[in-house]
Amino acid sequence: MTVPRVLAVAGTDPTGGAGLQADLKAIAAHDGYGMGVVTALVAQNTHGVRSVHVPDVAFLREQLDAVSDDVVIDAVKIGMLGTADVVRTVTDWLREHRPPVVVVDPVMVATSGDRLLDEDAAAAMGTLFALADLVTPNRAELAVLAELAGAPSRAPLSSLDAARLVASTWDVLVLAKGGHDEGPTADDVLVSPSGSVRRFTAPRVTTTNTHGTGCSLSSAIATLAARHGDWELAVGVAKPWLTAALQGADGLQVGSGNGPIDHGAVIRAALPVVPTTDVWWDDVGSLLRSTIECGFLVGLRDGTLDADVFAGYLAQDVHYLRAYERHLAGLAASAAGGRGPAAAGTAGAAAAGAGRGPAAAAFWAAASEGCAAEARDLHHRRLAGTHADDPVHPTCAEYLAHLQRAADSGSAAVLAAAVLPCFRVYARVGAQIGTAPDGHPFADWIAAYGDAGFAASSAEATRLVEEMAAAATPAERGRMARAFRRSTEWELAFFEMPLAVPGAGAGAGVIAAEASLLR
Numbered sequence: 001m002t003v004p005r006v007l008a009v010a011g012t013d014p015t016g017g018a019g020l021q022a023d024l025k026a027i028a029a030h031d032g033y034g035m036g037v038v039t040a041l042v043a044q045n046t047h048g049v050r051s052v053h054v055p056d057v058a059f060l061r062e063q064l065d066a067v068s069d070d071v072v073i074d075a076v077k078i079g080m081l082g083t084a085d086v087v088r089t090v091t092d093w094l095r096e097h098r099p100p101v102v103v104v105d106p107v108m109v110a111t112s113g114d115r116l117l118d119e120d121a122a123a124a125m126g127t128l129f130a131l132a133d134l135v136t137p138n139r140a141e142l143a144v145l146a147e148l149a150g151a152p153s154r155a156p157l158s159s160l161d162a163a164r165l166v167a168s169t170w171d172v173l174v175l176a177k178g179g180h181d182e183g184p185t186a187d188d189v190l191v192s193p194s195g196s197v198r199r200f201t202a203p204r205v206t207t208t209n210t211h212g213t214g215c216s217l218s219s220a221i222a223t224l225a226a227r228h229g230d231w232e233l234a235v236g237v238a239k240p241w242l243t244a245a246l247q248g249a250d251g252l253q254v255g256s257g258n259g260p261i262d263h264g265a266v267i268r269a270a271l272p273v274v275p276t277t278d279v280w281w282d283d284v285g286s287l288l289r290s291t292i293e294c295g296f297l298v299g300l301r302d303g304t305l306d307a308d309v310f311a312g313y314l315a316q317d318v319h320y321l322r323a324y325e326r327h328l329a330g331l332a333a334s335a336a337g338g339r340g341p342a343a344a345g346t347a348g349a350a351a352a353g354a355g356r357g358p359a360a361a362a363f364w365a366a367a368s369e370g371c372a373a374e375a376r377d378l379h380h381r382r383l384a385g386t387h388a389d390d391p392v393h394p395t396c397a398e399y400l401a402h403l404q405r406a407a408d409s410g411s412a413a414v415l416a417a418a419v420l421p422c423f424r425v426y427a428r429v430g431a432q433i434g435t436a437p438d439g440h441p442f443a444d445w446i447a448a449y450g451d452a453g454f455a456a457s458s459a460e461a462t463r464l465v466e467e468m469a470a471a472a473t474p475a476e477r478g479r480m481a482r483a484f485r486r487s488t489e490w491e492l493a494f495f496e497m498p499l500a501v502p503g504a505g506a507g508a509g510v511i512a513a514e515a516s517l518l519r
């Protein structure tokens with residue numbers, strides 16, 4: 001089944017709730033390929049229409065031809081037409097290029113009450129209806145169309161009779177919409193030219209945010225009719241989708257008048273929630289591969305690494321862990337509500353209390369103590385004096401300077417994101433190396449990082465950072481993302497450092513990128 005190619009011929013709404021913009025969203029929401037030809041440029045928002053500019057109809061025809069000369073159109077939805085000239089231009093084009101599905105939403109008045117169709121244009125609509133499969137008037141539009149079809153204006157017909165008259169006059173299906181009726185349900189009635197009726201009912205949603213319901217419904221129906229080849233199915237599927245979009249409308253914060261419906265409500269509910277920290281982790285995928293494949297870790301895993309090179313690495317790691325331990329203690333203090341990086345500012349993640357509290361504080365404190373123990377036990381035992389007095393290598397110094405900048409940023413969330421790669425990269429490397437066989441020269445180091453407890457710590461640190469990211473402002477979340485990425489780059493540079501040719505400048509790329517970190 002191919003994706004239906006659906007053309008909307010409509011006016012615009014720069015606030016995206018109605019008109020062509022809504023049409024394209026409704027088409028996309030039903031897995032159609034949306035196209036758009038503009039009949040009128042409308043300066044409008046959720047409060048109403050300010051002005052309408054109708055471009056020359058010759059240009060409208062050029063737009064229509066540009067599409068039909070090139071693209072097979074499976075369905076067309078026609079919305080706001082504005083003037084009689086526009087109605088005639090679209091009708092002429094449609095006569096030559098009629099796609100299998102034609103839906104006309106006879107837009108006459110906006111939700112706000114503003115007129116969107118000239119009086120004489122309404123009179124020209126009949127010829128267009130004769131080329132349509134389905135017309136979707138609301139109550140007021142139905143009354144105008146019934147009059148156009150010859151109904152006496154003195155004694156108005158019932159909606160059903162009006163719909164029957166319109167349907168038989170132009171040999172077209174009529175969906176008489178009941179959005180403006182009252183009562184607990186919002187019912188739309190599908191009437192055929194022969195007078196048969198099917199009612200589509202939905203609970204009435206209590207909301208003033210109904211901008212664009214008509215446009216969206218007709219575009220959804222056009223797309224679904226192109227896919228399923230059946231009008232009852234198309235309306236039957238579109239109607240609950242529209243109800244869900246209305247139910248989501250109050251959750252959108254677009255404008256202060258009659259706001260738009262939420263075209264994405266149904267799709268969003270079906271989308272998996274991707275944790276922010278997973279997005280960051282995927283982003284550093286190639287860095288992780290380079291890390292796992294770097295000569296130092298390959299030698300460590302297969303046991304061929306020079307023991308002195310390893311001792312040199314551990315000497316740097318002791319320098320690193322001493323500072324890292326302090327930063328973890330800082331996070332513990334800030335999570336407990338004391339003086340820490342977050343105490344400096346009250347905005348974003350810190351203010352929301354995410355990633356804080358006694359449990360978070362206890363976690364960071366335990367991690368800090370674990371670091372101190374690590375530095376003492378494993379490293380001191382291994383160093384055995386040979387590299388005990390090694391000065392801090394520039395790569396180590398730069399990584400630590402990066403962590404210090406994160407600590408000085410005033411945001412505990414940024415610092416937490418900056419320390420996270422040390423957990424995650426090591427846990428990943430530990431899992432990748434697996435268990436060392438008996439007698440492996442680096443078995444103790446491998447056991448420490450492959451340990452299930454360390455993996456659990458990494459998961460808990462990730463969970464806390466995720467909480468902080470969720471509560472952060474977008475700007476702060478961006479600083480967290482950059483802090484995380486830079487630290488992951490420094491992790492790679494740190495593993496490359498022991499085998500790097502002196503002066504080759506391991507981590508130079510990271511240093512260059514560093515400048516953008518806390519912007």
Ligand SMILES: Nc1ncnc2c1ncn2[C@@H]1O[C@H](COP(=O)(O)OP(=O)(O)OP(=O)(O)O)[C@@H](O)[C@H]1O
Pocket residue numbers: 018109110111137138139177178179180186187188202203204205206207210211212213214215217239242243246
């Ligand atoms: N409050 C509501 N709750 C549920 N459904 C509604 C509500 N308001 C409108 N609808 C539905 O929305 C669709 C559009 O109907 P409506 O009669 O409002 O058309 P319209 O006036 O052309 O729309 P627009 O406001 O975009 O001009 C119909 O399916 C209608 O039943």
Ligand SMILES: Cc1ncc(CO)c(N)n1
Pocket residue numbers: 010011012013018019020042044079080107109110111116211212213214215
């Ligand atoms: C362009 C356009 N079409 C239709 C409507 C009806 O809501 C609107 N407000 N604007």
